[in-house]
Amino acid sequence: MGMKIIVIGLGYSGAIYAINRKMNHPSDDIMFIEHLDKPLKKVLATGNGKCNIANSILNKDIYNDPFVFETVSKHNHREIINFYDKLGLSLTTTEDGYLYPTSKAATSVRNILLKKLEELKIKVHLSEELVNYRLHGDHIEVVTSIDNYDCDRLVISAGGNASPKLGSNGVIYTILEDHKYEIDRIREGLCPIYTKEDTRILDGVRISGAVTLLVNNKVTNVERGEILFKNKGLSGIVIFNQSRLIARHLGKNIRILIDLLPDISKGKLREEIDKYSSDYVLDKYLDPKIKAYILARIDKNHDLFDLLTSLEFTFYKLYDFEFSQISVGGIKLRDIKPNFESRIERNIYFIGEVLDADGPCGGYNLMWAFASAIEASK
Numbered sequence: 001m002g003m004k005i006i007v008i009g010l011g012y013s014g015a016i017y018a019i020n021r022k023m024n025h026p027s028d029d030i031m032f033i034e035h036l037d038k039p040l041k042k043v044l045a046t047g048n049g050k051c052n053i054a055n056s057i058l059n060k061d062i063y064n065d066p067f068v069f070e071t072v073s074k075h076n077h078r079e080i081i082n083f084y085d086k087l088g089l090s091l092t093t094t095e096d097g098y099l100y101p102t103s104k105a106a107t108s109v110r111n112i113l114l115k116k117l118e119e120l121k122i123k124v125h126l127s128e129e130l131v132n133y134r135l136h137g138d139h140i141e142v143v144t145s146i147d148n149y150d151c152d153r154l155v156i157s158a159g160g161n162a163s164p165k166l167g168s169n170g171v172i173y174t175i176l177e178d179h180k181y182e183i184d185r186i187r188e189g190l191c192p193i194y195t196k197e198d199t200r201i202l203d204g205v206r207i208s209g210a211v212t213l214l215v216n217n218k219v220t221n222v223e224r225g226e227i228l229f230k231n232k233g234l235s236g237i238v239i240f241n242q243s244r245l246i247a248r249h250l251g252k253n254i255r256i257l258i259d260l261l262p263d264i265s266k267g268k269l270r271e272e273i274d275k276y277s278s279d280y281v282l283d284k285y286l287d288p289k290i291k292a293y294i295l296a297r298i299d300k301n302h303d304l305f306d307l308l309t310s311l312e313f314t315f316y317k318l319y320d321f322e323f324s325q326i327s328v329g330g331i332k333l334r335d336i337k338p339n340f341e342s343r344i345e346r347n348i349y350f351i352g353e354v355l356d357a358d359g360p361c362g363g364y365n366l367m368w369a370f371a372s373a374i375e376a377s378k
């Protein structure tokens with residue numbers, strides 16, 4: 001006789017969990033409770049519809065916690081390629097390490113996962129929401145918006161609070177707080193940021209720059225990549241990556257310095273500024289909108305060289321969850337065992353983004369969802 005398992009949320013981590021669990025424990029009876037009317041909705045939005053499913057480059061600074069890095073390292077991109085190969089989906093790695101389905105279509109990922117869930121006869125209840133659960137000895141009573149169920153194991157893969165239209169609306173945390181889990185405020189992550197400076201005239205300009213993140217005047221991160229100026233604030237992948245770090249430092253003095261010309265040697269730039277007019281240098285390297293912006297910011301404290309190499313923006317606030325790819329925070333990692341079972345309640349498991357685990361853009365968050373699901377499903 002296998003176990004009766006209920007999984008809350010048919011998102012990415014839940015799907016991986018159920019497939020791996022059923023393949024290795026065929027007599028288990030697995031059922032999903034998913035409150036949306038369609039499963040795996042968020043997967044379709046990932047990687048701009050192409051699903052950046054993983055990354056072959058991993059290092060210990062990528063995630064917010066060493067446990068997250070260790071778990072993902074155990075189930076890295078090679079295992080992900082094999083997993084999908086067995087399911088019948090080819091993945092391709094780009095030169096810079098990003099993995100996508102070869103079809104470049106997130107629908108391929110969703111379809112193959114749903115096909116396998118069906119083949120494994122895993123039950124899926126859609127448009128049904130977890131309301132609460134109660135522990136009775138070794139059994140768990142699961143209360144949903146429609147019915148009550150009994151199970152031996154409850155797996156919570158309900159995501160965080162990012163992009164609520166795609167399912168993860170954060171209500172799960174209210175339920176879990178009643179079960180004595182200590183959850184700090186969940187914050188937006190991988191999202192644009194508002195700045196105190198008016199950026200309206202720069203709206204729509206994209207540059208490839210180098211960003212330095214300063215928290216209370218201390219350099220906290222330096223990263224190169226695309227920056228997109230918005231009507232209100234800053235966006236682009238490199239800014240998204242700063243936002244998840246900023247989310248853990250709210251309330252402090254946070255500034256972003258942008259080197260607009262990281263590929264030009266500082267010596268050469270200095271020489272050109274000394275030799276030619278500001279107009280000449282700005283026209284030579286930059287979009288006319290940035291030129292106008294820089295000229296307006298030159299004053300006795302900020303000369304052209306400073307503005308070109310460390311254009312300063314003061315963080316005001318994060319964009320809302322609606323614009324976030326992930327949430328920062330969640331069930332504390334100290335509250336789960338290495339096998340992802342809760343230390344607070346027996347037979348309750350947590351996987352994926354509902355936990356306090358986050359990584360930057362580049363496939364790292366789906367990798368965590370995958371790795372945590374595989375570990376928990378052993």
Ligand SMILES: Cc1cc2nc3c(=O)[nH]c(=O)nc-3n(C[C@H](O)[C@H](O)[C@H](O)COP(=O)(O)OP(=O)(O)OC[C@H]3O[C@@H](n4cnc5c(N)ncnc54)[C@H](O)[C@@H]3O)c2cc1C
Pocket residue numbers: 008009010011012013014033034035036039040041042043045046047048051052053054128129130131157158159160162163166167168169170171172324325326351352353354362363364365366367369
């Ligand atoms: C626009 C966008 C683009 C992204 N692109 C990438 C990318 O390219 N690469 C990458 O690595 N990451 C990407 N991410 C992040 C990634 O999608 C998430 O980290 C990942 O989906 C988290 O998986 P999860 O299973 O933990 O949660 P989710 O995928 O959010 O799934 C949670 C599921 O639980 C359901 N649920 C929630 N509460 C309840 C409840 N009370 N009862 C029943 N069901 C419930 C939800 O409806 C949902 O289906 C992106 C995210 C967004 C929003």
